Amino acid sequence: MKNYFLFILCFVSIKINAQTTAADSLVQIGEYQKAIETYQLDDDSDFKVARVYAQMGDVYAALDSYQKGFKIDSLSVQxxxxxxxxxxxxxxxxxxxxxxxxxxxxxxxxxxxxxxMGKAHEDLSNDDAAISAFTKAVSLNSSYRAARVELVKILIKKRKFSEAIQNAQPALEIHSDDIKVNSLIAQAYLGAKRYDKAIEHFELLFSLGYDTEFNRKNLAWSYFYNGQWQLAIDNYELYNRDYEEGNSLVHFVMSQAYLKLGKLKLAQDYIERSIAFKTPELHQEYLQLAAVYARQEDYKNAFYATKKAKQEKKDSDFIGYQYALSGDYYFADKSKKLELYEEFIKQYPESSFQELANARAKDLRREIFLAAKK
Structure with a gap:
């Protein structure tokens, strides 16, 4: 009798194994529904059924099958x-x-x-806990690229640029041409205002064939703030050609670069383009146009460009003072000059430029008085 029961158990085991093998074969050829039906002949196959549902993209059925499996076996790790x-x-x-x-x-x-766990914390908007989890992951496995990438991304998001750079560098020591990591460290250097290093990594990305709108614009930006005006212009020209011709800020920065190079006609041309593209606030562009005119000693147009800037941003005391100052250069009539300064003094009583404006107004009143005595 004992041998008979052993025979029955062996027979059942062989039958179950045969069913499992058949179901595994069905999964391999993509016959998922048939595989599920075959697995379900075994009462202890919920986890395998769950994996098939997951491959089919039926997430809810997969989760439900896992939960059924945990009622039988809650300790299996996989x-x-x-x-x-x-x-x-x-x-x-x-x-x-x-x-x-x-x-x-x-x-x-x-x-x-x-x-x-770091990914879960991210999804729960708990960035500090996510940083701790990703940091622990890379401390346990320094070559864990996915964890390192997520860590660097979230550090950049939190504006912890030095930490982002520090954590990105080990990945580049393993694979120096890693496009994702080079992109992240370039962004971190940009945020840290280390423009020479940002240029190095953005240029590497282009050499690797990774030409994107974001990379081109930020390479140009880095060249500009690194004082390499012509290279900034060259890259902005490529950006205008390949991505977005009508970006007001790009034309504004190009005007600044041309002004730095002393190419006044081009500086004027590009700031006028910026004004044409920008809406609705144009105060910065008009101030830049005024600066270009002033460099050409065209004080009339500098005054009217500043007037436009003041109309765009009436609450700016800086622009208000520039308006009075540009009128001082333009008008020959001292009474008109004084009128502009008095207008400024009245309109911006709390301005840090009050002392300068009052001093100039005082000088003008004395000059007008002395001229009248003659």
Whole structure:
């Protein structure tokens, strides 16, 4: 009798194994529904059914199958991490967090579990906890690229640029041509205003064939702030040609670069283009146009450009003072000059330019008085 029961158990085991093998073969050829039906002949196949549903993209059925499986076996590690990852992909970070918390209690030094916990924290808008989790992951496995990339991204988001640079560099020591990491470290150097280093990495990205709108604009920007005016202009020209011809800010910066180079006609041309493209606030552009005119000693047009700037931003005491100053250069009539300064003194009583304006108004009144005595 004992041998008979052993025979029955062996027979059942062989039958179940045969069913499992057949179902596995069906999964391999993409016959997912047939595989599920075959797996379901075995009462202990919920996790395998869940994986098939996940491959089919039926996330809710997969999660439901995992939950059924956990009622029978709540300790198996692989299904628990699969469940957490599936929940993350389904925008359910709370479920993922709970599953990962259990895993980390059991396996506190598993870098992958810390990485996925970081992703859960990110989805829960807990950036500081995410940074801690990603940092732990790379401390446990320094070559964990995915964790390092996420860590650098979130540090840039938090404007912790020096830390982002520090954490990106080890990845480049492993693979110096890593496009993603080079892109991130370029952004970090840009944020840190280390424009020479930003240029180095943006140029490398272009040499690797990674020509994007973002990279071209920020390479030009870096050249401008690194004092390489012509290279800034050259890259902005490429940006205008390949991506966006009507970007007002780009034309504004190009005007500034041409002014730095002493190419006044081009500086005027590009600031006028910027004005044509920009709406509705144009005060910066009109001030730049006034600066170009002033460099050409065209004080009449400098005055009227400043007047336009003042009309665009009436509450700016800086522009108000520039308006009075430009009128001082333009008008020969001292009474007209005085009128502009008195208008400024009255309109901006709290301005830091009050002392300068009052001093100039006092001088003009004396000059007008002395002229009248003659």
């Amino acid at each position: 299904p628990r991490i699969e469940y957490a990852r599936l929940a993350l992909g389904n925008n359910d970070p709370v479920t993922a967090f709970n599953s990962l918390t259990s895993l980390l209690n059991d396996y506190p030094n598993n870098a992958s579990y810390h990485y996925y």
